[in-house]
Amino acid sequence: MEKICCIDNGACNIKIGNITDEKPLVIPNCIMKAKSEKRRPFIGNQIDECRDISGIFYILGFTKGYITNWEVQKNIYDYIFSTEFPVNFSDTKLIITEPLFNFPIIQEAMIEIFFEEYDCISLTKTTAPDLCQYQYTNTQDPDEPPLCCVVIDVGYSFSHIVPFVKGKKVLSAIRRIDIGGKLLTNHLKEVISYRFLNVMDESFVINQMKEDSCFVSQDFNADMAMAKKKYPENKTIREYVLPDCTTIRRGYLQTPGTAKKGDDYQVIRLNNERFTVPELLFHPSDLGINQMGIAEATVDAINACPEETRPHLYANIIVMGGSSKFPGIRNRLQKDIRSMAPEIFTVSVSIPDDDPLTYAWYGSQFLANDPEFDNLSISRQDYEENGVRGVLNENDAQ
Structure with missing residues (x-):
């Protein structure tokens, strides 16, 4: 029986799994290199094997939300399909997401790669929304x-x-x-580098800090007034304990003054950046974006x-x-x-109760049962008869 696999191909994470699975596998959609191990690239979840996560830099297949480096993207696919989530393309139909208003040349490259490199039997393009x-x-x-x-x-x-x-x-x-997660992380890096210490090369750690410490303000002016006070009147202040890659693998948030005696951890004190960074989602003009x-x-x-x-x-x-x-x-x-x-x-x-990151992936189960699913799909026979532009035009017409 033919399987149906869905790949929610996000710019930050790939969510992949068969539609019969309980939940998808979430894999970073990037290749990472660390200062401590310059010779070895870390693809996807291999980053968990890195001994020192300081100074990690990303090699991305995406630029501003669109795939522009197919060599990087294919290396990531090769790793996932061979190691993390083996796929037998001879008996598996694929559903894959692409950005809204994706460029035709990127769509053509995606179709060619899956039919030529992976011998896919059927491909269905859709979007996460x-x-x-x-x-x-x-x-x-x-x-x-x-x-x-x-x-x-x-x-x-x-x-x-x-x-x-x-x-x-x-x-x-x-x-x-x-405005998206990447810009918010970059802005938090700039704020911390200006106020405390230079973390411009620490995207991996600062992204974790953003996820662990930031929140959306319900009353921005009141929270800003609170942030002007000193601790303990200021309820916003927290300390973020940075990872040391030996005893602490991932940083964590703590209230000021709760560190145990003898602890020699490096901490960053966070105040109004905890809510001013996510505020950019509601007011992009704060960063000069009109x-x-x-x-x-x-x-x-x-x-x-x-x-x-x-x-x-x-x-x-x-x-x-x-x-x-x-x-x-x-x-x-x-x-x-x-x-x-x-x-x-x-x-x-x-907002989904379980995980808004993987919510769209679950929709593939309903898409696969849609009576129009076969009409939305591009089969290998269609591709071989009509070529990449032929199937692309036909698919767009539908």
């Missing part, structure tokens, strides 16, 4: 499934707001913001849809992506969108 829409609409009330929804995809390179009406994207209403924040862009996207769909769109807003894991982001979005939406409409913002 599409899979998220499948998952959301099929897991709500079966008696009254939602006809519309808005997917807020807060990703690594940028964020997208994508409205869906009856399972179809409203292309003219899609909004993109050039764009709307995600709450304002969501309202703008909904207003670009047909008027009769707007009540349903406001009532079904789903947030996904790795950068949507900041504590407080759902309540902040709910409050901000509520303040801008018409009073007569119900506003409901939800």
Whole structure:
């Protein structure tokens, strides 16, 4: 029996698994090199074998959200398909995600690689918001499934707001913001390098620090007033214990003054950067980016849809992506969108209870059962008969 494997090909992480699996395998979508082991590249989860994670630098296949270095990307695929998640392409259909509005030349390269290099029997291209829409609409009330929804995809390179009406994207209403997890990590590096010590080469550690310590403010002015006070009146201040790669593999957050006597760990004291960094998602102009924040862009996207769909769109807003894991982001979005939406409409913002990073992957189970699945797929026979541009044009027409 043919298997169906889904690859949610994010710029930061690849989520891969057969649609019958309970959960996908999450693998860093990059090659990393460390100062301590210059000769050895670490691909994906191999980074766990690195003895010293200081000074790690990334070699990425993606640039600004799009695959631009296929040599790097194929090396990562080769490693995953041979070691982390072996795939027998002779009896496995593939579902793979790509960025919204992906360039045709990148789509052509992807199709060629999977049919020529891996002898794939069937390939289905989709996007993470599409899979998220499948998952959301099929897991709500079966008696009254939602006809519309808005997917807020807060990703690594940028964020997208994508409205869906009856399972179809409203292309003219899609909004993109050039703020994502990568920019937030880089901004935190700059702030800490300016205030404490130079960490510009420590992307790996600072990204962990961001994930462990940052949160979304519910009242920015009040939190800034709090941050001006001294500890212990200032409830925001925390110390982040940096990893020493011997006893501490990953840094952790602690309240000031709780270190045990004799501990000689290096710590960084964090104050308002804990909430000013995620605030860029709501106010990109703070960093000189002349764009709307995600709450304002969501309202703008909904207003670009047909008027009769707007009540349903406001009532079904789903947030996904790795950068949507900041504590407080759902309540902040709910409050901000509520303040801008018409009073007569119900506003409901939800974030998956399990993991917003892998939420879209689960939608592949419903996509595979869609009656139109075979029509959306590119078979090996189609590829051999029509060539890469032929199948690409045919697929786009559908």
